[in-house]
Amino acid sequence: MKCATVAIIGRPSAGKSTLLNTICEMKVSITASTPQTTRNAIRGIYTDERGQLIFTDTPGFHLSEKTLNKRLQETALRTLEENDAVLYLLDAKRSAGEEEKALASHIAKLKTPVICVINKTDILKEQELADAQAFLEEMLPGKTVLGASAKLDEGVDEILIELFKHAPEGELLYPADAYTDQNLEFRISEIIREKAINLVTEEIPHAIYVEIADIEYSEENNTVWVRAFIVVERDTQKGIVVGKRGAGIAKIRKGAEPEIRQIFPGKKLRLDLRVKAQDKWRNNSIILDRILR
Ligand SMILES: Nc1nc2c(ncn2[C@@H]2O[C@H](COP(=O)(O)OP(=O)(O)OP(=O)(O)O)[C@@H](O)[C@H]2O)c(=O)[nH]1
Numbered sequence: 218m219k220c221a222t223v224a225i226i227g228r229p230s231a232g233k234s235t236l237l238n239t240i241c242e243m244k245v246s247i248t249a250s251t252p253q254t255t256r257n258a259i260r261g262i263y264t265d266e267r268g269q270l271i272f273t274d275t276p277g278f279h280l281s282e283k284t285l286n287k288r289l290q291e292t293a294l295r296t297l298e299e300n301d302a303v304l305y306l307l308d309a310k311r312s313a314g315e316e317e318k319a320l321a322s323h324i325a326k327l328k329t330p331v332i333c334v335i336n337k338t339d340i341l342k343e344q345e346l347a348d349a350q351a352f353l354e355e356m357l358p359g360k361t362v363l364g365a366s367a368k369l370d371e372g373v374d375e376i377l378i379e380l381f382k383h384a385p386e387g388e389l390l391y392p393a394d395a396y397t398d399q400n401l402e403f404r405i406s407e408i409i410r411e412k413a414i415n416l417v418t419e420e421i422p423h424a425i426y427v428e429i430a431d432i433e434y435s436e437e438n439n440t441v442w443v444r445a446f447i448v449v450e451r452d453t454q455k456g457i458v459v460g461k462r463g464a465g466i467a468k469i470r471k472g473a474e475p476e477i478r479q480i481f482p483g484k485k486l487r488l489d490l491r492v493k494a495q496d497k498w499r500n501n502s503i504i505l506d507r508i509l510r
């Protein structure tokens with residue numbers, strides 16, 4: 218049996234969370250077209266007859282002076298060397314600028330085995346693929362480079378083969394049917410956050426966090442009650458999330474309910490969502506400590 222821990226790293230929107238979900242065949246980590254969706258180191262577990270791979274999805278590597286972004290960058294980089302392998306995901310749709318260079322030179326210094334994956338091959342032009350290959354050859358010479366479409370599940374088996382090659386012999390760390398180690402409250406808050414950020418545009422996705430007020434189970438009614446706050450920074454944003462006559466909030470609830478129900482099979486669900494504004498929470502270290510834990 219083989220067992221390895223693998224960190225997935227890359228710039229925002231490279232498709233890290235999409236890849237993790239494709240590998241685990243389960244929505245383990247939320248995704249969105251807006252960058253900087255993932256905020257925590259999220260574990261996804263893959264097991265087959267070869268053994269087990271324990272992935273950590275990380276926040277997109279982003280150069281910025283803002284408090285939230287700096288904290289996300291720390292989360293992304295901190296764990297790299299504690300893993301048996303690093304999966305470096307590159308979105309060749311965007312040309313490699315300063316950010317990609319900064320990340321690649323950080324990765325070049327790691328002692329951990331690194332596998333590079335050029336993602337989104339389903340939409341790449343030949344030239345874009347060639348540019349990405351040249352970039353990797355220059356920055357990370359000699360490293361394995363694979364191409365994949367995380368979205369269409371193409372080239373993903375090859376990534377697993379490569380990872381198992383590097384995996385040390387060892388017993389499984391998680392039960393064979395486990396796919397994540399996230400706690401209930403976190404998973405529910407992330408499902409709600411995904412639906413909320415996919416509803417809004419511009420700066421608002423980054424201004425959202427979700428706080429679970431309580432989760433209660435009534436045996437009598439076989440019903441789980443979930444009460445949660447969608448927190449934004451300003452009253453104008455609150456208005457946008459709530460929407461005309463509550464249309465926005467209704468849409469978030471409708472989107473989130475089926476996914477939350479999967480967590481409580483056979484039980485009824487009541488989801489109560491409220492929106493509130495909390496000024497400048499992204500600079501508030503107490504809130505950041507709580508949500509980035
Ligand atoms: N066409 C195409 N789109 C993809 C692929 N993989 C991911 N995407 C899209 O890229 C966007 C970003 O995907 P995510 O998985 O959220 O990216 P991420 O790297 O986790 O982003 P952060 O959490 O912000 O760092 C989403 O709209 C995905 O649907 C792919 O292989 N092909």
Ligand SMILES: [Mg+2]
Nearest residue numbers: 233234254255
């Ligand atoms: Mg992500």
